[in-house]
Amino acid sequence: MRKSSIPRRRSSAETREAILLSARKAFAQSGYDGAGVREIAEGAGVTAMLVNRYFGSKEGLFAEALAATMASPIILAPQNIELAKPAEAFATALVSITEKNATPLEGFLILLRSASSTRAAEIGREQIEKHHQKTMAALVKRSGAPQRAAIALSLVAGFQVMRQMVGLTALNNSSDAVLVRILTPLFEELLNGNGDEPKSATRKQGLAMAKSRAK
Amino acid sequence: MRKSSIPRRRSSAETREAILLSARKAFAQSGYDGAGVREIAEGAGVTAMLVNRYFGSKEGLFAEALAATMASPIILAPQNIELAKPAEAFATALVSITEKNATPLEGFLILLRSASSTRAAEIGREQIEKHHQKTMAALVKRSGAPQRAAIALSLVAGFQVMRQMVGLTALNNSSDAVLVRILTPLFEELLNGNGDEPKSATRKQGLAMAKSRAK
DNA sequence: TTCATTTGTCTACAGTCGTAGACATCGATA
DNA sequence: TATCGATGTCTACGACTGTAGACAAATGAA
Structure with a gap:
């Protein structure tokens, strides 16, 4: 004993x-x-x-290691997507998570940096699609378009790549508030969708003109 | 002779x-x-x-090799950003370029897949920032915010990564038109900007909170 | 104490990597 | 024809890699 x-x-x-x-x-x-x-x-x-x-x-x-990383709640901060202002919460979470000395979004980093190895890429795709389904379920359900969720995921991944992997100076030298201000309407557009318009009360101020063009 | x-x-x-x-x-x-x-x-x-x-x-x-790849006109199709509808042209170019059997955007692929090597990452950052300045010059000049250009670049990179490297099924199984329809308003938002408001007086109340959160 | 099991290390091997140095071959010119 | 520079190959070396197998030490139970 x-x-x-x-x-x-x-x-x-x-x-x-x-x-x-x-x-x-x-x-x-x-x-x-x-x-x-x-x-x-x-x-x-x-x-x-x-x-x-x-x-x-x-x-x-x-x-x-990849499975453990994907399962950890840090990635995409999924608990935030249910808030009243999901787009802003999303943007804020993404920016704060990718801050200079913050813990990297290990899941994406591992995935991207290992994509050159064939076997590792297979394992990675399985993991991300499984996780993708879980965390983006609400988003997909709302917009009804899995492509929309996938593109949101692309934006998240790309932002993280450019800020944490590449280290673009424009992203590293600017304040979080500026980045959040730019990202929020993007996520809003992605969350609300524009093909189907279920809710009219959602305010999208800067989006009016963007929507007029997208047919 | x-x-x-x-x-x-x-x-x-x-x-x-x-x-x-x-x-x-x-x-x-x-x-x-x-x-x-x-x-x-x-x-x-x-x-x-x-x-x-x-x-x-x-x-x-x-x-x-990276310099030669970046210099080639395939990446980001920079000639399109001067068109009348730059956002839609941007989205269309991105989608068509990342089609399943299309030539990959070698520049980003090389950059991302090599980011694990410290020395290669340095070279890559130099190259992409140099190229970034060239191709996104018009975009930066218009919005006055280099962060906006950097985030547009992030979206491009992320989309490419998810479609060509990871191979997300949602992006590979959908028609180009759907993807263009989703991407266009995003680029429009990024091209038009909202930090400097030349045309519309629509203000952002969601910004205050974002700014308060990001200390 | 004795002993078996767990927890861990040490050595070594076959393979790949980038690349340095010596050698070979072709093409144009004198 | 003789020669020299350009173009290209061959061999080998030291440093890495993942990992197989033998060995050592500590632990818990008898």
């Missing part, structure tokens, strides 16, 4: 978790090919071989 | 061009780390060492 408060040097679960955490960081930063097993292991305070002992192979580790 | 129509086995310029072309393909498909010099050389019908002879190193080859 385990009554001691100091188990062994480490419990199996703790080590697993430490490796997964290190793997998430490393994959997000360097991609599937770029992140080395030795480097991941060092980040978790273990040896490279132990990683393979726990996850079978690097591929297995990648699948688990 | 060179009167013969058959020069040598190959002229220096031809070989250079062949290597660059092969490198663009390889980098777009596999990223900086993923593409090997031997593989690139084989695609050009030469040996790996000749690549280094022409470009000094893999890093030098990457810089030139």
